[in-house]
Amino acid sequence: METKSIKIGNLIIGSGFPVAIQTMWKSPLTEDIQPVLNELKELSEVGADIVRFAVPDIQDASILSNISKKSIIPIVADIHFDYKIALKCIEGGVHKIRINPGNIGSSWKVEEVVRAALDMSIPIRVGVNGGSLPASLRDRADLSQAMVEAAEIELNIFEKLNFKDVVFSLKSSDIDSTVMANQMFSKKYSYPLHLGVTEAGPLIPGIVKSSIALNSMIRAGIGDTIRVSLSDSMKNEVLAAREILKSSGLKSQGVNIISCPRCGRASFNTHDFLLSIESSLQKIKKNISIAVMGCIVNGPGEARHADLGITGSGDNVVIFKKGKVVSKGDSSKAVEMFIRELEEF
Ligand code: SF4
Incomplete structure (x- = not known):
């Protein structure tokens, strides 16, 4: 599927570019960022292209800004609930923001984040998660359709503000719902998709579930970045993602x-x-x-x-x-x- 190109720090994703591998930082941040920078370098050496950090408060936003300035790998700030933390991260120089439409709140808050990202020329990922849909969609019987509609609610805000650097993800812990939601979305839109089965489980079940879901989408030409979401180390998430890409005939390195x-x-x-x-x-x-x-x-x-x-x-x-x-x-x-x-x- 053709998708538009989007720049995340020094990385470009979208049609014509390799599918990028993402993992997520798994422990709380402290002011001592050197161990984090060292680990980011090691993750990059084994194949990570992007690392996402949860940012639960304003203090973490400052720490992540310092990390972003020195990291050799693009940094994504993952924001739930408080849009002001997203604004602080954007101002601090992170390379991308991820927000969840189910819990960021009113559309004016999303608009504030979008305007700030526009000013700093950074992309935003709208991460729809089957477990935290907006209240209006939570009782829908068709989870895939509800996930697509959740993405579309946010998309309207982005399009109204003429913001094009947006990546979407539609994840659920259920393989079929995840695959169907991404198939539906990619038929209608050319925004890049980040793929993954959320909360996939411990090492072996998590890799098996992720492989089944991701392989079918990748072979259909869907997906611009991937994460294998494991109750295990970041390194194993990256190595598993590399194997999935290789076994799906994509990542030649x-x-x-x-x-x-x-x-x-x-x-x-x-x-x-x-x-x-x-x-x-x-x-x-x-x-x-x-x-x-x-x-x-x-x-x-x-x-x-x-x-x-x-x-x-x-x-x-x-x-x-x-x-x-x-x-x-x-x-x-x-x-x-x-x-x-x-x-x-
Ligand atoms: S190569 Fe095949 S036959 Fe030889 S030890 Fe390994 S499994 Fe057994």
């Missing part, structure tokens, strides 16, 4: 790992090996494939087809690069040998 699940034939502990090289692989942005195999049944075949492969063979491991054997050695030296080949590659 990063390692595609083919690895053996292990069975009784395994002579090489692929699980421990993968854990040992995990952090090195997460920082790679190149489009490469790596095979990590446990034995000589399928190992050499898979390892040969990958850019870089390793397979167990008795007490030894064999490393392949572009189909050719480049080194052999004792399994206890596997990590050291493989990292050396990876760095050369």
